Amino acid sequence: MRAFSLFLIPILLLSACAAVDDSKKSITLDKALWHYETAIRWVDFTSANSLRRPENSTDYSPDPALLKHIKVTSYNVQNTTTSADHAEVDITVEIIYYHDERMTLTTITDSQKWKYDPEIKAWYITTPLPAFR
Template structure:
């Protein structure tokens, strides 16, 4: 009986580990889709909620800089090949965001290099790299 118990326990532990990994992947997909939708609508104030709270606390965005996001309408959001896993609790993604200046109607593209980290405590994916940098000097 003991001979059967050890393999059964081992298989059960491996299966549960696989379930956790699949759940994290599904959560990442859900989070990335929600973030993309938020940015597509140009709602950068809500997009800020996807940024890791520790990053927001250490690097707060001044109101003047947040107001710059209101100068632009998002005309495109292209995830390219989607996220690339970087270990068990991190994913990277490169996104091209097309922005139209509401004052000049000039369009430009920002390349946003995103790093997403899974927080096991809150069971949530957070954006580590902050909101896309839309300042003219970075394009």
């Protein structure tokens, strides 16, 4: 029985460490998502862009002259899917905004892919900024 206990203790400790690591990942993801959402809602695209690491150099990049006319009225997360290893998250967001010279509400769906960087223990978004028009 004692040998079994000595074998079981390290396994329990390792699984506890993994749970703590997943919990820390979740907390840092929540913070990154909050910062990104806040930046988009307040039309601070420089801050939103600072959380990005584009995977494709041809990603859409909104025109800065256009962005100064965009006013976001709503940012609602519609769906979240997490990978089995908790290192990637796909999020679908509905964004409602208007262009201050046109004054018509426009709704877009923004598909976001977030990835965790274990070296710096932080999340980053790989997809482009929302496609405001």
